[in-house]
Amino acid sequence: xxxxxxxxxxxxxxxxxxxxxxxxxxxxxxxxxxxxxxxxxxxxxxxxxxxxxxxxxxxxxxxxxxxxxxxxxxxxxxxxxxxxxxxxxxxxxxxxxxxxxxxxxxxxxxxxxxxxxxxxxxxxxxxxxxxxxxxxxxxxxxxxxxxxxxxxxxxxxxxxxxxxxxxxxxxxxxxxxxxxxxxxxxxxxxxxxxxxxxxxxxxxxxxxxxxxxxxxxxxxxxxxxxxxxxxxxxxxxxxxxxxxxxxxxxxxxxxxxxxxxxxxxxxxxxxxxxxxxxxxxxxxxxxxxxxxxxxxxxxxxxxxxxxxxxxxxxxxxxxxxxxxxxxxxxxxxxxxxxxxxxxxxxxxxxxxxxxxxxxxxxxxxxxxxxxxxxxxxxxxxxxxxxxxxxxxxxxxxxxxxxxxxxxxxxxxxxxxxxxxxxxxxxxxxxxxxxxxxxxxxxxxxxxxxxxxxxxxxxxxxxxxxxxxxxxxxxxxxxxxxxxxxxxxxxxxx
Numbered sequence: 001x002x003x004x005x006x007x008x009x010x011x012x013x014x015x016x017x018x019x020x021x022x023x024x025x026x027x028x029x030x031x032x033x034x035x036x037x038x039x040x041x042x043x044x045x046x047x048x049x050x051x052x053x054x055x056x057x058x059x060x061x062x063x064x065x066x067x068x069x070x071x072x073x074x075x076x077x078x079x080x081x082x083x084x085x086x087x088x089x090x091x092x093x094x095x096x097x098x099x100x101x102x103x104x105x106x107x108x109x110x111x112x113x114x115x116x117x118x119x120x121x122x123x124x125x126x127x128x129x130x131x132x133x134x135x136x137x138x139x140x141x142x143x144x145x146x147x148x149x150x151x152x153x154x155x156x157x158x159x160x161x162x163x164x165x166x167x168x169x170x171x172x173x174x175x176x177x178x179x180x181x182x183x184x185x186x187x188x189x190x191x192x193x194x195x196x197x198x199x200x201x202x203x204x205x206x207x208x209x210x211x212x213x214x215x216x217x218x219x220x221x222x223x224x225x226x227x228x229x230x231x232x233x234x235x236x237x238x239x240x241x242x243x244x245x246x247x248x249x250x251x252x253x254x255x256x257x258x259x260x261x262x263x264x265x266x267x268x269x270x271x272x273x274x275x276x277x278x279x280x281x282x283x284x285x286x287x288x289x290x291x292x293x294x295x296x297x298x299x300x301x302x303x304x305x306x307x308x309x310x311x312x313x314x315x316x317x318x319x320x321x322x323x324x325x326x327x328x329x330x331x332x333x334x335x336x337x338x339x340x341x342x343x344x345x346x347x348x349x350x351x352x353x354x355x356x357x358x359x360x361x362x363x364x365x366x367x368x369x370x371x372x373x374x375x376x377x378x379x380x381x382x383x384x385x386x387x388x389x390x391x392x393x394x395x396x397x398x399x400x401x402x403x404x405x406x407x408x409x410x411x412x413x414x415x416x417x418x419x420x421x422x423x424x425x426x427x428x429x430x431x432x433x434x435x436x437x438x439x440x441x442x443x444x445x446x447x448x449x450x451x452x453x454x455x456x457x458x459x460x461x462x463x464x465x466x467x468x469x470x471x472x473x474x475x476x477x478x479x480x481x482x483x484x485x486x487x488x489x490x491x492x493x
Contacts, residue, residue, distance in 0.1 A: 042090055043247070052188060057185075074252050083268065185199050212251055249268070300392070317472075352412060357403060
C-alpha cells in the first residue's frame with residue numbers, strides 16, 4: 001500500500017490533543033514538553049553569572065523608541081538557514097552563522113542569498129573553542145568573546161564539528177572579528193525603563209540582527225506554518241537558568257501590523273521547518289518565552305595597530321546639552337578657545353539647589369564616556385552610569401539622558417566651577433582610571449591634565465571642529481588617533 005501524506009498541521013493538532021489531556025502541574029512542572037533532540041536540537045546553556053558579565057546597552061530617550069518605524073528587516077542579508085541537527089550548537093549557529101554573516105553581508109552590500117550563503121561563517125569554528133568536550137551545548141558569553149577576540153572562519157574553511165585549529169585557521173578568522181557586543185536589556189536590573197520589545201525593534205531598525213535566547217516548547221518544534229503559537233497548556237519555565245529546551249536563534253525582522261505585531265526569527269533547523277527555516281513570533285509570546293537578547297557590534301572603526309600598514313581616517317562626532325528642570329531649557333554656553341582643547345563655559349552662574357540633567361548625543365558610532373570633577377578635585381563617572389552599562393552608542397540616532405526619566409542632578413553647596421568631561425573614542429577606555437588620574441593631577445588646566453593622561457590617544461586640536469553656537473564637534477583624524485574630549489564648565493555660585 002502506498003504511503004499517504006499527512007499534513008504537518010494534523011500532527012500539530014494530535015500533539016495538542018495529547019498534551020491537552022495531561023495535568024500540566026503533575027506531569028511537567030514547567031509544562032514545556034520534550035523535544036526530539038536528534039531532529040530539533042537546542043543547546044543554549046544559560047549561565048546567569050556569565051550573563052551578568054555582558055554589558056547592557058544604555059537606554060536612549062523614549063522618543064527614539066516611540067519613533068521606531070512600523071516594520072523593518074535585515075533578512076535581505078541572511079544566508080539560507082542550515083540544520084544544526086543532531087548537534088546542540090544553536091549558540092554558534094545564531095551568533096556566527098546567522099548574525100555575523102548578516103552583518104558582513106550588510107557591510108559588504110551583498111543581497112543575493114546564494115552568494116551570501118557561500119561566504120557564510122562557520123558555527124563549528126566557534127563551538128569548538130567554547131566547548132572542548134563535544135558538540136552539545138554552550139554558553140553564549142564565551143561565543144561572543146571568540147567573535148570579538150579571535151574572529152571566525154567561513155563555513156567552507158571549517159565545515160565540521162571537529163576540533164582542528166592551526167595558525168592558518170586563526171589567520172583566516174582574524175579579519176572577521178567584531179568590535180564588541182552588548183545585551184539589549186537587563187533582566188536583573190531594578191528598573192527596566194524601556195521594554196525589551198522596543199529595544200529589539202530599535203536594533204533591527206538600525207540594521208543589526210538580534211541573537212536571542214528563548215525557551216521552545218513542543219509546539220515550536222511542530223510549527224506548521226510561518227507563525228508559531230504556543231498551545232494553551234504550555235508555559236515558560238519557572239527559571240530560565242534551570243530550564244530545559246533553551247534555544248538560541250536570530251531575529252531578522254519585525255512588523256507591527258503582522259499578526260498584531262511580531263518578530264521574524266531565523267532558526268537553525270533547516271529549510272524544511274516552518275517557513276523555509278524562518279518563523280514569526282507574536283510580541284506577546286516573545287515577551288513571555290524569551291529571556292535574553294544580544295547585539296553584535298561591527299560599525300566602530302578602531303585605530304590600527306602601530307606601525308599602521310595603511311593610513312585610515314577615523315571620524316567622530318557628538319554633542320552635549322545640560323537640561324534644566326521644569327522645562328527651563330538648556331544652560332546656555334560660550335566657547336572659550338584659550339586652551340589647547342577649548343572649554344564650553346556656562347553664560348551665567350547657577351545657585352546651589354539648581355536641578356539639571358545631562359544629555360549626550362553622538363552622530364558617529366563610538367565608545368562614549370563622561371565624568372565630572374569639582375573644585376576639590378573629586379571626580380565621579382557619569383556615563384556609563386553603572387558598571388554593567390555599555391559605553392557603546394552605535395545607532396543611527398543616539399541620545400542618552402542622565403539620570404534617566406524624571407530624575408535630576410542637584411548642584412550641592414560647594415560653590416566654584418564644576419566640570420563635565422566627555423570622551424568620544426574609537427576604542428574601549430578605562431574611564432574609572434582616567435578620571436582618577438585626572439583628579440590626582442591638580443596642576444594645570446583641565447585640558448592640560450587630560451592631555452597628560454591621554455596625550456598619545458587624543459585627536460590633534462587641528463583635526464577637531466568645535467562649534468561655537470552649541471556644545472558640539474566633528475572630527476576626522478588621518479593619523480590614527482582615537483579620542484576627542486568635550487569639556488564643559490558650569491559656574492556655581
